[in-house]
Amino acid sequence: MRVIRTLIIACVVVLSCGPAYSAEHTLVMHHMELEEVTAPVRAGDVIIFDNRSDMTHNLYVIYSDGTVDNLDTQVPGMQRKLTLRVAGPAVIKCWIHPIIRLEMEIGSQDTPPAP
Amino acid sequence: MTFRRALLCSIVVSSVAVFLAAIARGNGPLPGVEISAGPAQMSAAAIDELKAKFRRPAAIPFPKSNPFDxxxxxxxxxxxxxxxxxxxxxxxxxxxxxxxxxxxxxxxxxxxxxxxxxxxxxxxxxxxxxxxxxxxxxxxxxxxxxxxxxxxxxxxxxxxxxxxxxxxxxxxxxxxxxxxxxxxxxxxxxxxxxxxxxxxxSLVSNKSSFDRWIDGDELAIAPAARRGFVVFNTTGRCNKCHSGWRFTDDSFHDIGLRSEDIGRGKFAPPSVTIMKHAFKTPSLRNARISGPYMHDGSIKTMEEVLDHYEKGGKLRPSLSPEMKPVKLSRQEKDDLVAFLETLIGPPLAEKSPELP
Incomplete structure (x- = not known):
């Protein structure tokens, strides 16, 4: 009985330590434009970058703390996933096409999802 | 057959003969019809749609932080x-x-x-x-x-x-x-x-014959140049990077030159392979008179430039995915060069000023 109780407590602890909320969003690339993600995004959320343009892109995310996540090369039709790491204002850019730029506000991991 | 009917027949026959001879000489089909450039073909509607992408902007963009005066x-x-x-x-x-x-x-x-x-x-x-x-x-x-x-x-x-x-x-x-x-x-x-x-x-290129064609003057450029425009945007794959009215995507590509210069790669993390040896796409306006070509001036003539793109450049991990070998006929190359010549506009009337 004690073992079962310990296991239940452990499970509750493990579950409560994980990301409070995490969602998956799709960000579509059209030619030289990025379609904005309409739902609020939070640290811990996953963004699927979907290249529906007719050209190769190489996106990267600059977080508010100055760190960068690079998505590597994406030929047309390719998808890549990225888990957002840092809350705060972020900028998505493309190494190949500097004209591409999307600003995004990444909410805190503890922020509840919008209704 | 009366004399009048014979005269009419001979006028019709000679008109058709002149038209066919014009086509044979390379004067090509009349404007507004489908253009066929070897394997590259494009309908008149598709060409009109494409032409809209090459229209010049109405005004120069001056930034608010440094307005024109x-x-x-x-x-x-x-x-x-x-x-x-x-x-x-x-x-x-x-x-x-x-x-x-x-x-x-x-x-x-x-x-x-x-x-x-x-x-x-x-x-x-x-x-x-x-x-x-x-x-x-x-x-x-x-x-x-x-x-x-x-x-x-x-x-x-x-x-x-x-x-x-x-x-x-x-x-x-x-x-x-x-x-x-x-x-x-x-x-x-x-x-x-x-x-x-x-x-x-304030240094803006003057309108060239290509611009007049884009503006609706169908006879502003020769049929060979019109065919070259189709090759440029189809089998030649030139438009993959040389797009828009300035003929550049303002972007960075490794086009497979032999140069050791890593270009934009110097400003990207080492993991960004695609930026190694990548350089900005230059405009093609007035390109026929502004050689030598490429960022390192390593190619002397436009014909050699076309040869380079036909081969597809040096294979390496950073080579732009847009670089693919293409097979162009002699006719298509000539047409491309004829098209590029339509991008040459009158020089800007700028003179060296009197210095204070």
Whole structure:
């Protein structure tokens, strides 16, 4: 009985330590434009970058703390996933096409999802 | 058969013969019909849709932080042609961006105050107002940022900005010119560069026969050039990077040249493979008269440029996915060259000003 109780407590602890909320969003690339993600995004959320343009892109995310996540090369039709790491204002850019730029506000991991 | 009927028949027959002969000579089909360029074909509707992407903008975009002013432009012109902006007093911006050489210098690689060849070819500066990344490797975001780079670069103009400020203040004539543009402000590198950037933004290519064709004058370019336009946008794959009215995507690609220069790769993390050996796509306007070609001036003629793209460039991990070998017939190459010649507009009427 004690073992079962310990296991239940452990499970509750493990579950409560994980990301409070995490969602998956799709960000579509059209030619030289990025379609904005309409739902609020939070640290811990996953963004699927979907290249529906007719050209190769190489996106990267600059977080508010100055760190960068690079998505590597994406030929047309390719998808890549990225888990957002840092809350705060972020900028998505493309190494190949500097004209591409999307600003995004990444909410805190503890922020509840919008209704 | 009456004489009148015989005359009518002979007129019809000779008209048809003249038309067929014109086609045989290469005068091609009448405007507005489908254009076939070897394997590349495009309907008239598709061509009209495509042409819309090459329409010139209505106005020059001047930034709010450095708005246009006629006197500022004139001051910028004077500074642009003044060799005293270099440490030796011998090299002006116009020494390398020579109006008589399509605003470049005709050299494989530029040469500045030290006489040592620079690592890269001098790019043209016409239509620079629309650039979103400047320099071959894109290390400047604006003309204001860019203008200071060649002035201060050791082997270009070699002029420290504090020395530039001192020198301009010592020239009496500049006091009047700067005061007219920047009343109450001191003469310094910031005001000088603002004027230079304004002048550079004012350098807009004149309309070429291609532009007149885009505007609706179907006979402005020859059938060979119209076929070349189709090849450019289809089998030739040129439009993959040379897109829009300036014929550049303002982007960075490794096109597989032999050069060891890693270009934009210097400004990207090592993990960004695609930026190694990547350089900015240059405009093709006036390209036929502005060789040698490529960032390192390694290709002498436009025909050799086409050969390079036909082969697809040196295979390596950074090679742009847009670079794919293409097979072009002799006719298609000739048509492409004929098309590129339609991008040559009349030179800008810029003269070296009287220096203060």
């Amino acid at each position: 006629e006197k500022k432009k004139d001051l910028g012109r004077t500074l642009f042609f003044d060799p005293r902006l270099s440490v030796t007093g011998t090299v002006s911006c116009a020494s390398c961006h020579n109006p008589n050489l399509a605003w470049s210098d005709g050299l494989e690689r530029g040469v500045g105050v030290t006489g040592i060849p620079l690592p890269r070819r001098t790019p043209g500066i016409v239509d620079a107002a629309w650039l979103t990344a400047l320099m071959w490797d894109g290390r400047a975001d604006t003309l204001e940022q860019q203008a200071a780079l060649p002035i201060t670069a050791e082997h270009e103009m070699g002029m420290p900005l504090d020395v530039l400020t001192k020198r301009l203040n010592e020239i009496d004539g500049y006091k009047t010119l700067f005061e007219a543009v920047f009343p109450g402000k001191e003469i310094n590198a910031t005001t000088a560069i603002a004027a230079l950037a304004t002048y550079e933004r």
